[in-house]
Amino acid sequence: MPLNSLQVKKLSDAVNDYSFPTAHFDFLAQTPIIGLSMAQLETRIREQLLSSSLVDVKDGLSNILYWGFTQMGGLAVVRVERFRSAVKDAQLEQASALFAKHRRPPLYDIGRLKLPQFSKVSFASKIRMYLDPIRSATLDRQIMQMHRVHKDTVLSEIKEDLTSIPTTTVNSNAYEVWCERLGQIAQAYLPSARVVDIERGLFQMIQSGDVAGAAGILKNA
Structure with a gap:
C-alpha cells in the first residue's frame, strides 16, 4: 500500500525538522566546535575519516562517538576518552586503509577492525x-x-540481543537491505532526499513520540 498524502507530508516535515545536535570537538585545540550545520559536520567527519593522517582518522572516529552520545550528558566524553586511550595505531592504519578502499565498507568489515566502542x-x-x-x-x-x-x-531481518545489535554477517547484510529500502522510499516520495535523510526523518518522528507513524511509513512506502 503506497503512502497517502498525509504520510508523505509527515515524512517530509520530519526530514526538514531533524535537529539532532551537531556536536563536534577540536582535539588539537581541546575545545568544542559550536554552530555547525549538519552538512558542515558531515563534511568535517568524512574528511577526517578519509585523511591519510592517522591523527585525523582518530579524531574523526572520536567525533562520531562525541556526536552520537551528545544527548547523554557526560557519557560522550567518557566514551571518547575510552576510545582514544584504547585504540592502537595498527587499528587506525587498518581503518584508514578500509575507508580509502571502500567508501561503503560492509559493517562486518568495520566490525573486524575491533575498534574500541565501535563493536x-x-x-x-x-x-x-x-x-x-x-x-x-x-x-x-x-x-x-x-x-x-x-x-x-525490512527491520525483521535484524537480529538483536538484549542490549544491542551485534555486528554479525546476517546483520551486516540486513543493514544493506535497510539502506536500499530507504533509498526506494526517497526515490518514490522525496527524490531530492538522500538515504540518510529518510532515516533521519523516521528518527525525528520516533524522537517526537510518533513511533507508530514512523513504522507505518516504513511498512507502507
Missing part, C-alpha cells in the same frame, strides 16, 4: 553513514523501535 551495529553504521550519507544510514535501537509496532518490515 556493535549502532556505531559501526554511523561510520558507514558518515563515509557515504547519500547511500547509507544509521541503524540503532532507536530505529528498531519501529519493529515493535510492525513485525513485517
Whole structure:
C-alpha cells in the first residue's frame, strides 16, 4: 500500500525538522566546535575519516562517538576518552586503509577492525553513514523501535540481543537491505532526499513520540 498524502507530508516535515545536535570537538585545540550545520559536520567527519593522517582518522572516529552520545550528558566524553586511550595505531592504519578502499565498507568489515566502542551495529553504521550519507544510514535501537509496532518490515531481518545489535554477517547484510529500502522510499516520495535523510526523518518522528507513524511509513512506502 503506497503512502497517502498525509504520510508523505509527515515524512517530509520530519526530514526538514531533524535537529539532532551537531556536536563536534577540536582535539588539537581541546575545545568544542559550536554552530555547525549538519552538512558542515558531515563534511568535517568524512574528511577526517578519509585523511591519510592517522591523527585525523582518530579524531574523526572520536567525533562520531562525541556526536552520537551528545544527548547523554557526560557519557560522550567518557566514551571518547575510552576510545582514544584504547585504540592502537595498527587499528587506525587498518581503518584508514578500509575507508580509502571502500567508501561503503560492509559493517562486518568495520566490525573486524575491533575498534574500541565501535563493536556493535549502532556505531559501526554511523561510520558507514558518515563515509557515504547519500547511500547509507544509521541503524540503532532507536530505529528498531519501529519493529515493535510492525513485525513485517525490512527491520525483521535484524537480529538483536538484549542490549544491542551485534555486528554479525546476517546483520551486516540486513543493514544493506535497510539502506536500499530507504533509498526506494526517497526515490518514490522525496527524490531530492538522500538515504540518510529518510532515516533521519523516521528518527525525528520516533524522537517526537510518533513511533507508530514512523513504522507505518516504513511498512507502507
